Amino acid sequence: MxxxxxxxxxxxxxxxxxxxxxxxxxxxxxxxxxxxxxxxxxxxxxxxxxxxxxxxxxxxxxxxxxxxxxxxxxxxxxxxxxxxxxxxxxxxxxxxxNNASVAEYVIANAMLLLRGAYQSTNAMLQGEWPRQALMGRELAGHTMGLVGFGAIAREVAVRASVLGMDIIAHDPYVMADDPGWQIARNVSLDGLLELADVVSLHTPLNDKTRHMINAEALSRMKRDAVIINAARGGVIDEEALGAALAKGSLGGAALDVFETEPLTAEAGMKFSGLKNLVLTPHIAGVTVxxxxxxxxxxxxxxxxxxxxxxx
The missing domain is CATH 3.40.50.720 (NAD(P)-binding Rossmann-like Domain)
Structure with a gap:
């Protein structure tokens, strides 16, 4: 024993x-x-x-x-x-x-961030009726950009495609003749950042990917685009992301992973007061x-x- x-x-x-x-x-x-x-x-x-x-x-x-x-x-x-x-x-x-759990997390947050209408409960209970202010966007007709195109990203691609999204992906380690490219268009990282309405990260954390999404990368994204990270925290420069959200040069973000975990109150100050931001405690892959x-x-x-x- x-x-x-x-x-x-x-x-x-x-x-x-x-x-x-x-x-x-x-x-x-x-x-x-x-x-x-x-x-x-x-x-x-x-x-x-x-x-x-x-x-x-x-x-x-x-x-x-x-x-x-x-x-x-x-x-x-x-x-x-x-x-x-x-x-x-x-x-x-x-x-x-846990592929399905992470894929569903990404799709759920893409809907939350694009629609932007699911944090109105308190306003409603106070007698407000912010109907025009909460007019959001559909997933259908928009572009999902997957940074990394492994098994989880492909699960996201299948779900996003069913919902009417155009799928693009960047992964230099996936061969050009890989059958996965039948459901996604192979683009450069810069091209993905410029074209995608939703950017979802699916890369490991290593010396090449640390702060891959930095201030310069964020500046390439559409002003109303959103980014979702359920991969590894250090892939995004959190200070740069907080600054982009604060000045309104990015439409929103969902983070399930952080550069330091657990996220402390001090480390979270960079996100304080930001709207259209979803923070969760590394639970994308954790369901019953x-x-x-x-x-x-x-x-x-x-x-x-x-x-x-x-x-």
Whole structure:
């Protein structure tokens, strides 16, 4: 029986499935206590995390018996994959399990931001009737621009196309003959920023993508365009985005990810008082359904690997 440490929230049924075969230590608050994770992982064969737990050199050094890392999600920027590889520690993201949830998040926010009519409850209850002020736009007939054209972006493309949007995308790593281009037009990044009414980001965070959307990039966008980031926080320069929204050179934004998470009151000051802005706490890929799928897939990956390791 192997020890498995789970540091962030997970579907209860999946935890129970692990506990039937191994010693499962589940504490969804561990992500806030990195030192405690290291102490618990000292004799662990596996660790299961989301995006807040830092699987770094220090943690790996503290867990000499670690065989694998299960990631409840797909982003790996909180996991030192090179260090894991050097130690022969397998890393298992839950690839594909939350695609639909993120795609629906993007479409929902595209509707919210273009329509601009869903924050009128207080005004209505105060006796106002701001009908003309809340005349928004439809998705149909407008252009969805996808920065990055992987699996989640393609889910967005399918949904946006059904709603009557024109789809354009930029991804230098997708070959020109990829069948995905049948539902999206392949354009340059500058061309996408200039043409899109809705820009949705779907890139990992690395040295090439950090602050890819900076002041210069934002200045290329249409004045009434909106941008949605459910990928990684550092892809957008938040100071530049706040400034663009404040001066009215951008139509709106939805952010589910931030340069520093959790977003503190101090860090959030750059967005204070802005209209047509949606902020959510990294939940685009987290729904009841996706949590079940992500957790089940992670359990399957970890159990298979431990069984193959003779544990």
């Amino acid at each position: 192997a020890k498995i440490v789970i540091t962030e929230f997970m579907d209860d049924a999946a935890v129970a499935a692990l506990a039937q075969q191994h010693e499962a230590h589940y504490d969804q608050g561990l992500a806030d206590r990195q030192d405690d994770i290291a102490a618990l992982a000292g004799d662990a064969a596996a660790i299961i995390v989301r995006n807040r737990t830092q699987v770094n050199e220090a943690l790996l050094d503290a867990a000499p018996g670690l065989k694998c890392v299960g990631r409840l999600g797909v982003g790996l920027d909180n996991i030192d994959t090179d260090a894991c590889k050097a130690r022969n520690i397998a890393v298992f993201p839950a690839t594909g399990a 359904e996706s949590n079940i799928r992500v957790s089940a897939l992670t359990v399957q990956n970890v159990l298979n690997h431990l069984t193959g390791s003779g544990l």
